[in-house]
Amino acid sequence: xxxxxxxxxxxxxxxxxxxxxxxxxxxxxxxxxxxxxxxxxxxxxxxxxxxxxxxxxxxxxxxxxxxxxxxxxxxxxxxxxxxxxxxxxxxxxxxxxxxxxxxxxxxxxxxxxxxxxxxxxxxxxxxxxxxxxxxxxxxxxxxxxxxxxxxxxxxxxxxxxxxxxxxxxxxxxxxxxxxxxxxxxxxxxxxxxxxxxxxxxxxxxxxxxxxxxxxxxxxxxxxxxxxxxxxxxxxxxxxxxxxxxxxxxxxxxxxxxxxxxx
Amino acid sequence: xxxxxxxxxxxxxxxxxxxxxxxxxxxxxxxxxxxxxxxxxxxxxxxxxxxxxxxxxxxxxxxxxxxxxxxxxxxxxxxxxxxxxxxxxxxxxxxxxxxxxxxxxxxxxxxxxxxxxxxxxxxxxxxxxxxxxxxxxxxxxxxxxxxxxxxxxxxxxxxxxxxxxxxxxxxxxxxxxxxxxxxxxxxxxxxxxxxxxxxxxxxxxxxxxxxxxxxxxxxxxxxxxxxxxxxxxxxxxxxxxxxxxxxxxxxxxxxxxxxxxx
Numbered sequence: 001x002x003x004x005x006x007x008x009x010x011x012x013x014x015x016x017x018x019x020x021x022x023x024x025x026x027x028x029x030x031x032x033x034x035x036x037x038x039x040x041x042x043x044x045x046x047x048x049x050x051x052x053x054x055x056x057x058x059x060x061x062x063x064x065x066x067x068x069x070x071x072x073x074x075x076x077x078x079x080x081x082x083x084x085x086x087x088x089x090x091x092x093x094x095x096x097x098x099x100x101x102x103x104x105x106x107x108x109x110x111x112x113x114x115x116x117x118x119x120x121x122x123x124x125x126x127x128x129x130x131x132x133x134x135x136x137x138x139x140x141x142x143x144x145x146x147x148x149x150x151x152x153x154x155x156x157x158x159x160x161x162x163x164x165x166x167x168x169x170x171x172x173x174x175x176x177x178x179x180x181x182x183x184x185x186x187x188x189x190x191x192x193x194x195x196x197x198x199x200x201x202x203x204x205x206x207x208x209x210x211x212x213x214x215x216x217x218x219x220x221x222x223x224x225x226x227x228x229x230x231x232x233x234x235x236x237x238x239x240x241x242x243x244x245x246x247x248x249x250x251x252x253x254x255x256x257x258x259x260x261x262x
Numbered sequence: 263x264x265x266x267x268x269x270x271x272x273x274x275x276x277x278x279x280x281x282x283x284x285x286x287x288x289x290x291x292x293x294x295x296x297x298x299x300x301x302x303x304x305x306x307x308x309x310x311x312x313x314x315x316x317x318x319x320x321x322x323x324x325x326x327x328x329x330x331x332x333x334x335x336x337x338x339x340x341x342x343x344x345x346x347x348x349x350x351x352x353x354x355x356x357x358x359x360x361x362x363x364x365x366x367x368x369x370x371x372x373x374x375x376x377x378x379x380x381x382x383x384x385x386x387x388x389x390x391x392x393x394x395x396x397x398x399x400x401x402x403x404x405x406x407x408x409x410x411x412x413x414x415x416x417x418x419x420x421x422x423x424x425x426x427x428x429x430x431x432x433x434x435x436x437x438x439x440x441x442x443x444x445x446x447x448x449x450x451x452x453x454x455x456x457x458x459x460x461x462x463x464x465x466x467x468x469x470x471x472x473x474x475x476x477x478x479x480x481x482x483x484x485x486x487x488x489x490x491x492x493x494x495x496x497x498x499x500x501x502x503x504x505x506x507x508x509x510x511x512x513x514x515x516x517x518x519x520x521x522x523x524x
Contacts, residue, residue, distance in 0.1 A: 047336075051312050070341060074309075078340020079332060082411070082419055086363040090417040094366040094395065096358070101348040103404060104356040133356065136402040142365060142395075149344070155352040157344055 004033040004138070004177035005252060008166035009184045013245045014041035014080060021087065023184075026249040027143075028093040033177065035144045036095075037166040038084060044075040058116050064159040069120035073099075073157045076147040084145050095143040100150030101157060103133040106165065108150035108158045122150040122158025124165070129172035138177075167232045174236030181237050182252070183225065184245035189259035190226065194219045200243075204261045206230070229261040238262070266295040266400070266439035267514060270428035271446045275507045276303035276342060283349065285446075288511040289405075290355040295439065297406045298357075299428040300346060306337040320378050326421040331382035335361075335419050338409040346407050357405040362412030363419060365395040368427065370412035370420045384412040384420025386427070391434035400439075429494045436498030443499050444514070445487065446507035451521035452488065456481040462505075466523045468492070491523040500524070 013023050027036055045055050048071050056063040064072070077099045085097040100106025100122075106129060108122025137144060146169065148162035163183065170181040189200035204212070209226060212218050218226070229240035243251050243258020250257040275285050289298055307317050310333050318325040326334070343359040350357045362368030362384075368391060370384025399406060408431065410424035425445065432443040451462035466474070471488060474480050480488070491502035505513050505520020512519040 047313070050314070051309070073344050074336035074340040076340070077344050078336040078338070082335050082339050082361055082363055085361075086413045086419050087417045089363055089366050089413055090415060094392075096360070096364045098358070099344055099347075101344055101351055102358045104351050130356075133402075133404075136404075140395075140398045140402075142398075151348045151351055153352060155349045157348050 001176070001178040002033060004035070004173055004179050005030055005182060006035045006037065006166055006170040006173070006179060007182040007184065007248070008037045008039075008162055009245055010039040010162065011041035012186050013184060014038060015043070019245065020084070023245045023248060024084065024087050024093070025091060028088060028091040029249055030252050033138045033141070035146060035169055036084070037146045037148065037162050037169065038076075038080060039148060039162040040072065040076045041080060043079065044072055047071065047075055058118070061118060061121065061161075062159065063117075064119040064121050066120070069157055069159055072159050073149060077149050081145060081147045088143070088145070093143055095145045096137065097145045097147070099147045099157070100160065100165070103130055103137070105130040105134055105146075106150045106160070106168065107153050108160055110152055110156070110158060120156065120158050122152065122160045124150060124160060124168040126168060126172065128153075129168060131172050131176070134169070134173060135176060163228065167228060167237075170237045171232055171235040174238070179237045180239050180241060180252075181229075181232055182241045182243070182248070183229075184248065185225075185242065186244070188244045188247065188257070189242055190218070190222055192217060201259050202255070204259055226261065233262065263438070263440040264295060266297070266435055266441045267292055267444060268297045268299065268428055268432040268435070268441060269444040269446065269510070270299045270301075270424055271507055272301040272424065273303035274448050275446060276300060277305070281507065282346070285507045285510060286346065286349050286355075287353060288514075290350060290353040291511055292514050295400045295403070297408060297431055298346070299408045299410065299424050299431065300338075300342060301410060301424040302334060302338045303342060305342065306334055309333065309337055320380075323380060323383065323423075324421065325379075326381040326383050328382070331419055331421060334421050335411060339411050343407060343409045350405070350407070355405055357407045358399065359407045359409070361409045361419070362422065362427070365392055365399065367392040367396055367408075368412045368422070368430065369415045370422055372414055372418070372420060382418065382420050384414065384422045386412060386422060386430040388430060388434065390415075391430060393434050393438070396431070396435060397438060425490065429490060429499075432499045433494055433497040436500070441499045442501050442503060443491075443494055444503045444505070444510070445491075446505065446510065447487075448506070450506045450509065450519070451504055452480070452484055454479060463521050464517070466521055488523065495524065
């Protein structure tokens with residue numbers, strides 16, 4: 001099967017113009033099918049403040065009321081997405097910027113209200129990922145740049161976590177591509193010693209993971225990331241790489257940087 | 263050659279939710295390749311005011327400073343474009359929303375500063391329209407929804423008039439498609455008698471145009487629209503239709519509404 005890279009970047013890359021340019025140059029250099037999923041960055045909060053829309057988080061999730069879904073649709077789907085796409089064009093990378101609504105690629109359901117009403121937050125409906133339309137775009141060699149927004153199929157945009165968007169796309173496309181899912185974050189990889197930034201664990205297999213858990217070597221924040229990685233692998237993704245955005249190109253062309261999970 | 267419809271709607275359709283829904287239902291019903299180009303509507307001005315960005319017009323054109331290009335990128339490329347696309351998905355019309363930067367479809371040059379500095383306003387570079395990429399999307403039967411935004415090829419988004427975006431796309435695609443360019447506006451067509459909304463002139467040929475000009479029958483505001491229509495036709499577009507958005511479906515399936523220019 002042909003190789004496909006699904007790469008997720010967060011706010012720390014987006015908010016720094018120079019960092020972003022270097023990252024996009026690396027992304028452009030990848031000579032394979034590729035999808036970039038981006039988060040929102042601090043700009044949504046900043047513009048929200050100017051518009052008098054307060055950011056309201058519960059358990060690390062933004063509560064998305066009506067004003068907020070319009071805000072993130074503007075900022076993630078418009079400002080951030082097009083800034084990235086225009087920059088990529090200048091590097092001769094002829095990407096298409098998308099939200100989950102475009103070409104019906106990601107349908108979600110509005111999260112049911114239990115103890116907390118998250119508002120217009122969408123949980124991806126895996127079986128409704130628009131695989132055929134995604135393939136039609138990828139076959140034409142369009143690199144895709146996807147904002148963390150979905151739609152409910154009834155005309156409503158929804159706010160969806162960028163990590164989830166990335167893993168949902170990776171899993172759905174793993175039937176037709178050999179998918180490597182790459183999470184860029186602020187560390188160089190999963191660290192053996194939280195105090196030592198260079199103590200990157202190069203490879204984590206299921207056995208190694210059990211051993212690391214047993215030895216209580218993994219710091220708390222990394223556990224959900226590794227759990228998500230194994231979930232993606234159990235659902236068909238070939239491998240998951242966790243590393244720093246600056247190391248992207250080396251991550252892609254070899255396995256010399258970051259933590260590979262398989 | 264296969265038929266292609268390029269349809270432009272302005273703020274009067276976008277600003278009214280009910281009008282927009284009816285229009286999009288008609289757009290969905292068109293059983294042919296289709297491109298919808300939308301303007302911005304009043305929402306950009308409203309959000310601009312909330313953000314403290316004053317709207318500044320000279321000769322009917324918005325002066326686009328740095329804050330304003332970010333504003334219109336958010337509002338046209340994000341909010342308005344995705345609102346339309348999400349609504350179309352609910353009608354089973356699996357459109358892709360684009361700006362001129364996406365898939366490199368419309369490159370423009372920043373308007374040179376003469377007496378007036380228009381700021382980040384882009385004049386379309388006709389020979390750089392991304393015909394091949396547009397065709398790749400149309401061949402896959404994706405209806406396209408295009409915001410009035412272009413890019414300069416060096417990473418900068420630019421603000422471009424929606425009428426110009428529509429005619430530029432229509433002309434560039436006329437080599438591969440039999441193109442009908444449709445301008446929706448607030449009247450039912452070109453009127454023989456400005457005081458009578460039903461006095462629509464059904465057909466304007468070059469000869470008829472000369473005659474109407476000679477008889478001084480045409481009201482001022484319509485002249486540039488007819489001139490633009492003939493310019494498009496002289497550049498390859500098969501016909502231009504000017505009419506009311508409510509009459510769209512009849513316009514498309516027959517010639518019983520609006521003014522046809524050929």
